[in-house]
Amino acid sequence: MTDQNQWQNQAWGTGQPQGAPAVPGASPAASPLQGQQAQPQPQARPTYAAPQPAYAAPVAPAPAPKRRGWIVGLAAVLAFFILGAASIASCTAVMTSSVGAFSYESSxxxxxxxxxxxxxxxxxxxxxxxxxxxxxxxxxxxxxxxxxxxxxxxxxxxxxxxxxxxxxxxxxxxxxxxxxxxxxxxxxxxxxxxxxxxxxxxxxxxxxxxxxxxxIGVIMSVTDLSGLYEKLGISVDNITSADAKDAGGGNRPLTEEERAWYQAQVDQINDVFIKTVADGRAMTEDEVRALANGxxxxxxxxxxxxxxxxxxxxxxxxxxxxxxxxxxxxxxxxLQSSTSDLSRLLDIMGEQNEDTTTRALKELEDRVGLE
Incomplete structure (x- = not known):
């Protein structure tokens, strides 16, 4: 699913998904979700993903190349970005970072x-x-x-x-x-x-x-770091416009009502997935649903x-x-491989030759217009 820290309208709309079931046992006055449009956090973005089987032994990491001071500084900034994005997006490999839209090569x-x-x-x-x-x-x-x-x-x-x-x-x-x-x-x-x-x-x-x-299936990952925060003596005070605004933020577990809300969204998106496959493969939705075990x-x-x-x-x-x-x-x-600027930068950081690294970074600098 670019603004990567926003849930996309195609999947979510701007509030409660159409047809999402009401949460059992929640009265209108007591629901923490009323009076606002539900804006899930990036930690709770649904994804379609599957593990990939592999027949290969682990590859030993290459030795770290020597770099000039400014290259090291750039690497530090990149590392900070990656670690920050990873902590925000949880430990799910398919979660995406908060960089803007990358360029694609000409057709x-x-x-x-x-x-x-x-x-x-x-x-x-x-x-x-x-x-x-x-x-x-x-x-x-x-x-x-x-x-x-x-x-x-x-x-x-x-x-x-x-x-x-x-x-x-x-x-x-x-x-x-x-x-x-x-x-x-x-x-x-x-x-x-x-x-x-x-x-x-x-x-x-x-x-x-x-x-x-x-x-065929949907996964939504919500990370709860409250136990870790407690061990580290970290407290988080969220000032929110509604009780559920910080749902999925990582500093507290979901309530049962919030869990049911997100489950309804996952189920709805899964229905879209199943219907799409059924239409494309000339199958009935029941036939596809029988195969949709994830x-x-x-x-x-x-x-x-x-x-x-x-x-x-x-x-x-x-x-x-x-x-x-x-x-x-x-x-x-x-078609030649179309590579994003971030992927290109990651490739550059693995270069072994300092001159090659410097030249490649200069090319990237010229390409993205860095001062």
């Missing part, structure tokens, strides 16, 4: 092709608002470019993602659904949660036998239960895209 790939072409767009990593092709704004830019270019006859989405922010997944699924040319998905190792919500809108889905597919399926099982169409490779997905577009064959254009 010139779609403007230079000639002849019948299939465009391949990568959706890789967390679904969020960061400007890459794993974000609504980045994906839309590439789909719009492909839509407007008469030589691009179809698009293949190469998906390798465990999910992310619910609203971002919803928006991206709409862009795929409304795209006028054929869309074929090629699942890599993981196509789960918000990523699968997007994939479900394609015309055809290929998966590997060992891919992890599905994980877990992933192997590619083999996904083909059997209807979440995917066929076991196959990226090359087969391209061939299928040609078939759906009514062309015998086509050139293939792979």
């Amino acid at each position: 010139s790939w779609a403007d230079t092709v000639t002849g019948d072409t299939v465009g391949v767009i990568n959706i890789d990593g967390t679904i969020q608002y960061d400007g890459t092709t794993s974000s609504p704004e980045g994906l839309k830019a590439q789909l719009d470019a492909a839509e407007q270019n008469p030589h691009i006859k179809a698009v293949v989405l190469r998906v390798n993602s465990g999910g992310g922010v619910a609203t971002a997944g919803e928006e991206m699924s709409r862009y795929v659904r409304d795209f006028s040319k054929p869309v074929v998905v090629s699942c890599a190792s993981l196509d789960a949660s918000a990523a699968y919500m997007i994939s479900s809108q394609a015309d055809y889905i290929y998966t590997a036998e060992t891919s992890a597919v599905g994980s 877990l992933t399926y192997t590619g083999i099982d996904a083909v059997e239960n209807g979440l995917a169409d066929e076991i196959g490779t990226l090359e087969q997905a391209v061939a299928k895209a040609c078939e759906l577009a009514g062309i015998p064959d086509a050139d293939t254009v792979h």
Whole structure:
């Protein structure tokens, strides 16, 4: 689901979700939630996410490179930002930070092709608002470019993602659904949660036998640090306009009424997820709900239960895209990785050569207009 510290209207609206059930046992006068629009805290943002299986040994960390004083200072600022964002957003990997919208690279790939072409767009990593092709704004830019270019006859989405922010997944699924040319998905190792919500809108889905597919469901993480604060002798006094304004703020546990409120929102968003998949896969909502246990399926099982169409490779997905577009064959254009400024900065901090680091940071400084 960019202002990352705000819940997005697509998922939440500006107050109580439509159709959210009333909390049992709460009288109108006693409810701490009346008289205000519910504004959940960033700690309680719902997400679609799934763990990713891996067959690999841990990689030993690289030795820390030498850096000049200003580079160390920049690293310290970055570390402060990351730690601050992590403490605010809880310990959930799919929570996103409070940076503004990042830039995405130009879609010139779609403007230079000639002849019948299939465009391949990568959706890789967390679904969020960061400007890459794993974000609504980045994906839309590439789909719009492909839509407007008469030589691009179809698009293949190469998906390798465990999910992310619910609203971002919803928006991206709409862009795929409304795209006028054929869309074929090629699942890599993981196509789960918000990523699968997007994939479900394609015309055809290929998966590997060992891919992890599905994980239909919603999670909302609320961190309670009150016990830790007590041990450290820290007290927090919140001055609020309503009793529930600090719900999910981390300095106290949720009340039963607040928990029921958030559960109603999670259930409502899950219903949106299920309906989206049902519409995209030509299944009934009951059929999808029976599969919506929050877990992933192997590619083999996904083909059997209807979440995917066929076991196959990226090359087969391209061939299928040609078939759906009514062309015998086509050139293939792979979109270059679209990288956010934050991702670029993190890459820079791992550089081993001081001169390379300095030069790369200078390029980034020029790019974002730092003084």
